[in-house]
Amino acid sequence: MASSSCLPPGNKFRPTDVDLIAHYLHKKVFGLPLSSDIVKDCDLYGSQEPWEIWKFYKGEKAEDLYAFTPLKKTSSKGKRICRKVGSGAWYGEDAAQEIQDNRVIGYKKSFRYENKASEHDGEWIMHEYTLLGQDQFVLCRIRRNYQLIRKRHLGKKRKCHEVEHTDENHQSNKCFKVRNEQGTEYEAMPPVNDHDFTKDAEANLTLTEALFPGFGTK
Numbered sequence: 001m002a003s004s005s006c007l008p009p010g011n012k013f014r015p016t017d018v019d020l021i022a023h024y025l026h027k028k029v030f031g032l033p034l035s036s037d038i039v040k041d042c043d044l045y046g047s048q049e050p051w052e053i054w055k056f057y058k059g060e061k062a063e064d065l066y067a068f069t070p071l072k073k074t075s076s077k078g079k080r081i082c083r084k085v086g087s088g089a090w091y092g093e094d095a096a097q098e099i100q101d102n103r104v105i106g107y108k109k110s111f112r113y114e115n116k117a118s119e120h121d122g123e124w125i126m127h128e129y130t131l132l133g134q135d136q137f138v139l140c141r142i143r144r145n146y147q148l149i150r151k152r153h154l155g156k157k158r159k160c161h162e163v164e165h166t167d168e169n170h171q172s173n174k175c176f177k178v179r180n181e182q183g184t185e186y187e188a189m190p191p192v193n194d195h196d197f198t199k200d201a202e203a204n205l206t207l208t209e210a211l212f213p214g215f216g217t218k
Helices: 017-029 050-058 146-172 207-211
Strands: 065-070 088-092 097-100 104-114 124-131 137-144 176-179 185-188
Touching: 017 065, 017 097, 017 104, 017 124, 017 137, 050 065, 050 124, 050 137
Parallel strands: none
Antiparallel strands: 065 137, 088 104, 097 104, 104 124, 124 137, 176 185
């Protein structure tokens, strides 16, 4: 497990966009010492899936994950960036946003994880920060898309409830056919509980006898 920085009790790492670019990313790009290792060095455009990276560095905690990662170009002479990750890819959700500190110091882009073959499709969000004029390293913030996760959970719960309700209605409307001595068939509703009649140990009644008392007696 990679080492993690410990913040004083009661404190959380909540940097602003300006902090991430002007302090952390600026120092990383120019090889200046950083005061902590709370921002990890990690390949976010590699073979590992987002949840594998998340679990390795953060376990099951719901905090954001911050990481420095090198950009990978699709070709040595091109400007296009390869944003594949694991078996999926990071897809941009909007245009680059300027980050200013009296002047433009960098850019912020938003991405989401897409992989139609995975149950994690859309469940991961990444914000990528770029220092103005630099494209060697970027600083990324990864977080889970809890809004989508909750929506999917509620959808599954609602669907399960609908299936159970439909099954209950089907069972409640199910009729049994019984025949009297003259050969005439009747439709009868089932008992409330299975054991009410069919498993009555004391009387040992059949369903027909239970529904038509005295049936079959001389």
